[in-house]
Amino acid sequence: MQKTKILIIGFTWPEPATTAAGNRMYELLNFFLEEQHHITFASTANKTDFSLNLEKFGIDEQQIILNDSSFDLFVKKLNPDIVLFDRYLTEEQFGWRVQEQVPNALRILDTEDLHSLRTVRQSSHKKQRPFALDDWLTHDMTKREIASIFRCDLSLIISSFEMDLLVNKLKIPPELLLHLPFMVDMKKNLNAIKLPFENRNHFICMGNGQHQPNVDALIWLKKEIWPLLKKELPKAELHIYGAYLKQQIQEMHNEKLGFLIKGWAQNAQETMQRYKVCLAPLRFGAGIKGKLLLSMQAGTPSVTTTIGAEGMHGQLAWGGSVANTANDIANESIRHFLDSTCWQESQKNGFTILKAWYDKEMLQNRLRNCLTHLSKNLKEHRSQNFIGAMLNYQTMQATKYMSKWIEEKSSRNQSHK
Numbered sequence: 479m480q481k482t483k484i485l486i487i488g489f490t491w492p493e494p495a496t497t498a499a500g501n502r503m504y505e506l507l508n509f510f511l512e513e514q515h516h517i518t519f520a521s522t523a524n525k526t527d528f529s530l531n532l533e534k535f536g537i538d539e540q541q542i543i544l545n546d547s548s549f550d551l552f553v554k555k556l557n558p559d560i561v562l563f564d565r566y567l568t569e570e571q572f573g574w575r576v577q578e579q580v581p582n583a584l585r586i587l588d589t590e591d592l593h594s595l596r597t598v599r600q601s602s603h604k605k606q607r608p609f610a611l612d613d614w615l616t617h618d619m620t621k622r623e624i625a626s627i628f629r630c631d632l633s634l635i636i637s638s639f640e641m642d643l644l645v646n647k648l649k650i651p652p653e654l655l656l657h658l659p660f661m662v663d664m665k666k667n668l669n670a671i672k673l674p675f676e677n678r679n680h681f682i683c684m685g686n687g688q689h690q691p692n693v694d695a696l697i698w699l700k701k702e703i704w705p706l707l708k709k710e711l712p713k714a715e716l717h718i719y720g721a722y723l724k725q726q727i728q729e730m731h732n733e734k735l736g737f738l739i740k741g742w743a744q745n746a747q748e749t750m751q752r753y754k755v756c757l758a759p760l761r762f763g764a765g766i767k768g769k770l771l772l773s774m775q776a777g778t779p780s781v782t783t784t785i786g787a788e789g790m791h792g793q794l795a796w797g798g799s800v801a802n803t804a805n806d807i808a809n810e811s812i813r814h815f816l817d818s819t820c821w822q823e824s825q826k827n828g829f830t831i832l833k834a835w836y837d838k839e840m841l842q843n844r845l846r847n848c849l850t851h852l853s854k855n856l857k858e859h860r861s862q863n864f865i866g867a868m869l870n871y872q873t874m875q876a877t878k879y880m881s882k883w884i885e886e887k888s889s890r891n892q893s894h895k
Contacts, residue, residue, distance in 0.1 A: 553575065573873070589623070593623060629866050638789045641655060680716070686720050687720050704735070718740060723742075760782060770787070796827060
């Protein structure tokens with residue numbers, strides 16, 4: 479039997495050890511590898527020291543160029559059965575070329591999270607006003623992101639909140655969407671129980687320093703939340719982990735206050751398991767939060783905000799506490815730090831959420847069944863998505879010629895050098 483050929487067009491090269499987005503891509507790659515598919519990963523981005531060596535897993539790597547017809551030749555020769563776009567920006571850049579060169583390929587968009595939702599929430603926070611859904615609906619990025627969803631045959635949605643928003647508020651046909659959160663191997667997730675309350679100490683905060691919601695959370699922690707905690711727990715420390723922690727964050731390090739910047743954790747789960755409580759006071763953002771999923775895997779209760787827990791646990795009790803003011807966050811953090819009964823109950827809640835929402839086997843079956851159905855019924859599926867067909871036609875006319883104009887201009891500039 480011939481192997482299914484998968485082309486993944488990455489916004490960046492995957493960094494599972496530093497970002498939740500990188501970990502998400504790693505999970506998808508593992509799924510396709512387990513299915514015995516032939517994978518090619520292409521990106522316009524430069525690699526970093528944290529980029530995964532994909533060739534080690536038998537995955538072909540391809541550097542591609544934006545606004546360049548060399549991609550047309552590459553994708554036509556590869557002739558993939560499935561093309562997965564890593565975030566809507568890569569679909570905007572390469573979707574029309576894929577449609578033109580390999581029209582029968584199944585096109586999938588991995589949204590990661592709704593970037594437009596995160597952007598509008600951040601803007602509302604900066605303006606010190608409550609987030610309004612109408613602001614999101616009228617934002618240009620929302621229109622771009624939703625257009626990208628319609629142009630694709632399937633979009634992977636990581637958060638149940640975002641799934642509800644797309645289906646019930648925007649009336650996007652459910653058959654264009656698949657709720658697919660992070661996938662956790664439950665068989666491997668047994669080590670946390672070995673580290674009980676008595677063997678743990680201090681607080682932890684974890685997150686990539688390039689992600690603005692994380693930076694804002696650290697600023698709030700340093701200015702308002704940690705002083706309240708430190709007053710009640712003078713011997714406690716807060717250890718901050720993450721890659722790409724900028725100078726602004728490094729300068730927060732204060733031994734006297736027990737506010738310690740630790741940097742990148744090579745093994746995030748083992749690191750998380752050493753701590754009593756995970757703090758994640760996120761005031762804006764979208765999707766589901768890798769750090770909070772990690773805290774559940776590590777059996778570490780978390781104290782977060784409504785935004786932090788959004789779309790992660792349905793009607794199940796949170797694996798910790800959800801609070802939205804500095805005082806409430808501090809009080810709930812102290813309660814979990816001191817009360818072993820409360821701590822154990824929250825740890826148990828976290829494990830319940832993992833099993834109900836993030837079981838790898840269950841989610842892989844969901845994805846496998848969906849892809850099998852779409853592959854067999856692609857023509858009929860597309861015939862029912864008139865808006866997508868219309869947007870693909872319009873995009874082909876507009877983006878194609880803009881891209882070709884940029885390519886021609888670039889070519890002329892090179893020839894005059």
